[in-house]
Amino acid sequence: MSEIELAIESVGVRGDGVAYHDGKPVYVPFAAPGDRVRARLSAAKGETRGELVEVLTAGSRAAPVCAHFGRCGGCALQHLSDGAYAAAKLGWLEGALAQHGFANVDIAPLQRLAPGTRRRACLALARDGEAVAGFHGRMSHAIVDMRECHVLHPALFALVEPLRRLAAALLPKKGTVAASLTLGDAGVDVLLEVPKVPGLEALEALARFAAEQDLARLSWRAGHAFAPVAQRRPVRAVFAGVAVDLPADAFLQASSEADEALGALVLDAVDEPRRIADLYAGVGTFSFALARRAPVHAVEGDAEAARALAQSAARANLADRVTVERRDLARRPLSAEELARFDAVVFDPPRTGAAPQSRALAQSTVPRVVAVSCNPATFARDARILADGGYALAHIAPVDSFVWSPHLELVARFERR
Ligand SMILES: C[S@@+](CC[C@H](N)C(=O)[O-])C[C@H]1O[C@@H](n2cnc3c(N)ncnc32)[C@H](O)[C@@H]1O
The missing domain is CATH 2.40.50.140 (Nucleic acid-binding proteins)
Structure with a gap:
């Protein structure tokens, strides 16, 4: 070539x-x-x-901070100067907005978050002769054996070597396992995606591993089969003073710093509403903070997340203040009639965005809509739907939740014209 x-x-x-x-x-x-x-x-x-x-x-x-940079798929932008880095992330947002006909949008400077704080990670463990543990390579299935990492919280990085040893002891030659790690308030929750149901010996080794590493919980999943091996302490996150029991592999924002930054922006954007809908609520990252302002109706598609959210609301005597509905918002978005009882709607969909819910919002009379998004492309598409329905895109606050990655989080405020 x-x-x-x-x-x-x-x-x-x-x-x-x-x-x-x-x-x-x-x-x-x-x-x-x-x-x-x-x-x-x-x-x-x-x-x-x-x-x-x-x-x-x-x-x-700039000189990359990590020796794995270039091979590891975890980071894509360590080679940029600080100014070029921030400009790149803002450039993606502006580019996506321009594609959908937005110009001169009020965009705040990129809010920076510290590296070394990521509290969720999915690592691959494998044996091909030697055991390896790390992220997949850039655009590759190969696993980059992690010896350092500048994005993970130290509590997660500390598990990489023990997981490598676990893989060496338990995996058959050529075997691969995915390990999802989540740092909760009382330690790390590990979920191992294994190819088949573990036998007794493997279960004993896993229980020993959980105790040695002082994990909060260790579970395995093989297809649809799932079981905890050791539940040593409750796996919880605390949002606005309310403790939520986390289901295994529950969605959480990338770090507790991201929770705080996004939560503050969402509260700022909703202003002083009388009744709020929190759509794609997860386990309640924003719901409990919003409930300090006004009653919240939280809607979430995942059964376990919705159950965890409802249980925590009840335990905190907030069942009247935070009502919970399990609902698939892609198939059955809240209709314009249902939305009429809210004066603020927050929606925080997965990367694919929320086109059906945006179409229903576009027909609604809700005065203020706040979008949280981890994907500028689908955000801009949904923003166009809202704008065509009569909403002004008033402000966007981008947040660098995923340092050095090609991801960008944002909070946007829309006001009905
Ligand atoms: C980006 S997360 C946001 C969760 C929460 N707002 C937070 O900040 O932690 C998206 C959430 O949407 C939920 N979800 C995905 N598809 C959905 C659907 N079709 N209907 C309702 N909820 C859905 C996921 O289970 C997840 O909890």
């Missing part, structure tokens, strides 16, 4: 440098804006990619 010189202009949504050749974009992993590079071109899946051969002139670069 041919090698050419390219001038990198921006950073694409996967974190690759973007240059233009014959008027078409070329995506060059690990290139930074302002770089002049030599790259080897190839075509894949309808786009031109450039493998970085040499940086001829360095642009807005």
Whole structure:
């Protein structure tokens, strides 16, 4: 394949440098804006990619902090200077908004969160001769054996070596297991996705592992079969002073710092409502803080999350203040009639966004809608639906919950015109 010189202009949504050749974009992993590079071109899946051969002139670069950077799929942006990093993340948001016809939107500066705070991670454990534990490689199924990590909370990183030893002891040759780690208030919850139901010996080894590592809980899942091996302490998170028992593998924001940052922005955006709907409520990250302002109706599709949220509300004597409904909002969004009893609606859907719920909101009379999103592309699509229904996109606050990754979290406020 041919090698050419390219001038990198921006950073694409996967974190690759973007240059233009014959008027078409070329995506060059690990290139930074302002770089002049030599790259080897190839075509894949309808786009031109450039493998970085040499940086001829360095642009807005920084030395990556992690020795695994470049191979590990966990981080994509450690090679950028601080200014280029923030500009890249804001650029994705502006690009997504422009694609849906928004210009001159009021966007706050990127709110930065500290690295080393990530409280959820899914690691891969494998044996192929040696046992390995780490994230998958960049655009690859290979596992990068993690010896350092600058995004994980130290309590999660401390489990990497013990998990590697566990894989060496328990996995058959060529075996792979996914380990979901969640740091709750009383320690780490580990869920192992295993290929088959573990036998007695494996269960005993897992129970020993849970005790040795002082885990709060250890469970396994094999297809639809699931069982806790050891429940040593309650696995809980606390939101606005209310403790919620977390189901295994429950959704939580990336860090408790992200909870605080997003929660404050959501509270600010709803202002002083009389009745709030919290859609895609999860286990209540925002519900209990919102309930300090006004009664909240929380709607969540996952049965266990909805149950955990309802139980915590009851235990905290808040059952009147936080009502909970389990409902699939993709198939059965709250209708304009149902929405009429709320004067503020918060919605925080998964990465695919909330097109059906946005269409129902667009027909509603709710004065204020607050969107929380982890995907600027689906956010911008849903924002267009709301705007076409008569909402003004008043403000967006982007939050860097996933440091060095190609992800961006945001809170946006819409007001009915
Ligand atoms: C991004 S999380 C946000 C949860 C919560 N707001 C938080 O901050 O922790 C999205 C939530 O939407 C729920 N969800 C996904 N698809 C859904 C659907 N079709 N209907 C209702 N809830 C859904 C997930 O179970 C998850 O709890």
